[in-house]
Amino acid sequence: NAGVTQTPKFQVLKTGQSMTLQCAQDMNHNSMYWYRQDPGMGLRLIYYSASEGTTDKGEVPNGYNVSRLNKREFSLRLESAAPSQTSVYFCASSETSGRTDTQYFGPGTRLTVL
């Protein structure tokens, strides 16, 4: 049971390049999320998917696109990277009920845009 996995762990891009961050979970969760975390800051929601086939914008969606490929996989795409997108990106999945609201995070992708 791997939980939430992300690839790659590290990435350096030049301004204008594109890339896709991959995320997969094996906990059969319906909801999945993409966050970014800048130094000394909390996590800010980029996009989320409440269930397979649906995606919604979060707090900071500009410059990103997502795909919920199936129940397990949720990818994040940067079409034209900018230095302002230098950050650590976390994928998460969650189980939410009346008694719990637990997000399980992947190990993160450390992205630098030059």
Added chain:
Amino acid sequence: GQSLEQPSEVTAVEGAIVQINCTYQTSGFYGLSWYQQHDGGAPTFLSYNALDGLEETGRFSSFLSRSDSYGYLLLQELQMKDSASYFCAVRGGSARQLTFGSGTQLTVLP
């Protein structure tokens, strides 16, 4: 929108008790959560409160007062490994999104 406030830094000694406060603003409150994050690591879930009162999980407890839009995380018998950042997060709003605070850096001294 939603917003949270928590202290940026707290320092305590090993074996002591520390309380990290969190105040929030949201429309349509569903719950307050706490996460721990060590340097270079991913956030991990600690505790969740949907109703007023205290939830206890081992050395950690979390408290919620919905009328005061306030909660706290209580860490007892502090250990060096508790040095980390602690985030409160509120689920609320029309989209029921989870919004994180900026985090409290806890340093445990020997």
